[in-house]
Amino acid sequence: MEYTVQKLGELAGVSSRTLRYYDEIGILKPARKNSSGYRIYGKPEVDKLQQILFYRELGLELEGIKKIVNDPQFDGSAALKQHREQLLAKRQQLDLLISNVENTISATEGKSQMADKDKFTGFKEKLIEDNENQYGSEIRGKYGDETIDASNAKMMNMTEGQYAEFIRLGEELQTTLAEALKTGDPESPAAQKAAKLHKRWLMFTWPKYSKEAHAGLAQMYVDDERFTAYYDKGQPGTAKFLRDAIHIYTNFK
Amino acid sequence: MEYTVQKLGELAGVSSRTLRYYDEIGILKPARKNSSGYRIYGKPEVDKLQQILFYRELGLELEGIKKIVNDPQFDGSAALKQHREQLLAKRQQLDLLISNVENTISATEGKSQMADKDKFTGFKEKLIEDNENQYGSEIRGKYGDETIDASNAKMMNMTEGQYAEFIRLGEELQTTLAEALKTGDPESPAAQKAAKLHKRWLMFTWPKYSKEAHAGLAQMYVDDERFTAYYDKGQPGTAKFLRDAIHIYTNFK
DNA sequence: CTTGACCTTGCCGTTGCGTAAAGGTATAGA
DNA sequence: TCTATACCTTTACGCAACGGCAAGGTCAAG
Known part of the structure; x- marks a missing residue:
């Protein structure tokens, strides 16, 4: 089987421009060019392109991919390990940005949080203040120290009010769940409310939310006896019930 | 106070090139130019620059910042809210990439994981297979379906082996903690081992780790009676002990 | 033979500057 | 006053990975 740029592009889901670019930077050259100068690709090129796209999916740079696929x-x-470190960083x-x-x-919505707001406005004022006194190379050093520590965490950014809400949500979840359990129906409004509360509760400590992770955690409440024991301490079967409710809530399977 | 490009640059921690660029794209123009064509900035420009840098820190694009700072x-x-959505996405x-x-x-290290590995190699083979049969526009549709769902979660990517390790770690934590508690010393090697185990256990479900978050969670084990009850069910005081050990482990305060 | 769908090379635009290059200006010391 | 040097100016290329033109050649079908 032989392919022109567009054929191969359709096959692999990339544009013909991309294939020409890959030729240009030497990462994927066609098997040959025909008498009219058309690029002709064969099966080995298809395989190589798949490799390239695979690494591209993982976010590596083309220069790096070039080395991997061209140099055995x-x-x-x-x-990949180095790449992982970069991704983690x-x-x-x-996370810090978010x-x-x-x-x-x-802060702009006026929700207290003044301490954090000050972190920035204070930083601005400090700069202007320094300006009034003198300016010099050491100011850049101060500026550097003022940048926020990169190991900040969502949890530590909770305000007292947020923490209180977190606790309250947990309690509301318990009572709602107990009520819902009486219906015996994980599709009941009460059970679905419990699932939703559980989600909101989770989101205080989870930096991201996904239905899959939520459903997975719910399953773990049943599989791991320590979790089960915690949820079942009021009424046996609560963990299973919560799992079912969450699986419905998240459209699991 | 008046500043030339370099003076202002030093003051704010940006290069003079940056200031010229900001002038060029119209986001920050100097108050005036002197007889020799030098850019001269005054105090209002210093303020505006601080605003610009503030939003830049938050990762907004200069075009967006331009609108914010120039149009009241x-x-x-x-x-900012829209920006947050982008950041979350x-x-x-x-996360999926990682x-x-x-x-x-x-997979390349041979650690079973075949199911996940197949996700990719299978995807490659399927493409080639389709190729053998026919190729056409509908292949792109199949390809699209084949791309991994973006709502994938770390938890659901656990293999059976990983899950088993997760459970095992949890159990090891319990026993180690019980042992350590006998020493009564949160600085003891056993207690520190427990803290480390707790960290490893956590990292199965936390997409990132930070000492602050770890320390914060440990504190919550004490503050939240439901967590306390869970940890204290073997021996009262376990939650507090674990918190102390973790605070030492994380150099908290 | 024409038409339309392909192919080619070449070049500009994207973002936020870094980094020359080529040349004018301010200031301090000899 | 001369000059060294530390500023300043504009112009323009480079970066990553292509997208999207333009101008012109090619191929298969009707």
Whole structure:
């Protein structure tokens, strides 16, 4: 089987422009060019493209992929591990960013949070103050120290009010769940309310939410006896009931 | 106080090139230019620059910042909220990426994981298979379906082996903690081992780890009676002990 | 033979600057 | 006053990974 740029592009889900670019940077060259200069790709190129796209999915840069797919000596596994470190660092950065953005939003909405707001406005004022006195190279050092520590955590950013709400939600979940259990129906409004409460409760400590993770956790409440014991301490069967309610809530399976 | 590009740059921690660029794209123009064409900035410009840098810290694009700082009509809060959504989506993407990279690493290390590995190699083979039969526009549709669902979660990516390890770790934590409690010393090697086990246990369900969050969670084990009850069910005081051990482990305060 | 769907190379635009290059200006010391 | 040097200016290329033109050649069907 032989392919032109567009055929191969359709097959692999990339544009013909991309294939020309890959040729240009030398990461994937066609098997040959026909008499009219058309790029012709064969099966080995299809395989190689799949490899390239696989690594691209993982977010590696084309230069790195080039080494991996073109040099069999190259340690792809090591490259992946290094890549993972980069991704983890990136996520930490992102988490911090999100945390700051959220603090700013609540601050502009007037929801107390003044301590965090000060972190920034204070930083601004400090700079201007320094300006009044003198300016010099050491100011940049101060500026550096002022940047927020990257190991900030969502949990530690909870305000007292947020923490109180977290506790209250947990309690409401318990009572709602106990009520719902009486109906015996995990599809009942009460049970679904419990699932929703559980989600909101979770989200205080989970930096992200996904239905799959929620459903997975619910299943674990049943599989892990320690969790089961915790939920069943009021009424046996509560953990299973909660799991069922959550699985319905999350459209699981 | 008046500043030239470099002076202002030092003051605010940006390069003079950046200031010229900001002038160029019209986000921050100097108060005036002197007879030699030098850019001269005054105090209002310093303030504005601080605003710009603040939003830049939050990861907004300069075009968006331009609107916020130049147009008082513009709803900055709404822009921030939209930005937050983007960041959250980005994080979800990133989490998925990390999860896939990690699966690939364990797969290449031969750690079973075949189900996940197949997700990719199977995807490649399917493509080639389709190729053998026919190729056409509908293949792109199949390809699209084959792309991994973006709402994938770390928890659901656990293999059976990982899950077993998770359970085992939890049990080891319990026994280690019970042993350590006998020493009564949260600094003891056993207690520190428990803290470390707790961290490893946590990391199965936490997509990121930070000492602050770990310490915060430990504190919550004491503050929240439901957690306390869980940990104290063997021996009263276990929750407090674990908190102390973790606070030492994380160098808290 | 024409039409339309393909192919080619080449170049600009994207984001937020870094980094020259080529040349004018301010200031301090000899 | 000369000059060293530390500023300043504009212009423009480079970065990553293509998207999207334009201008022009090619191929298969009717």
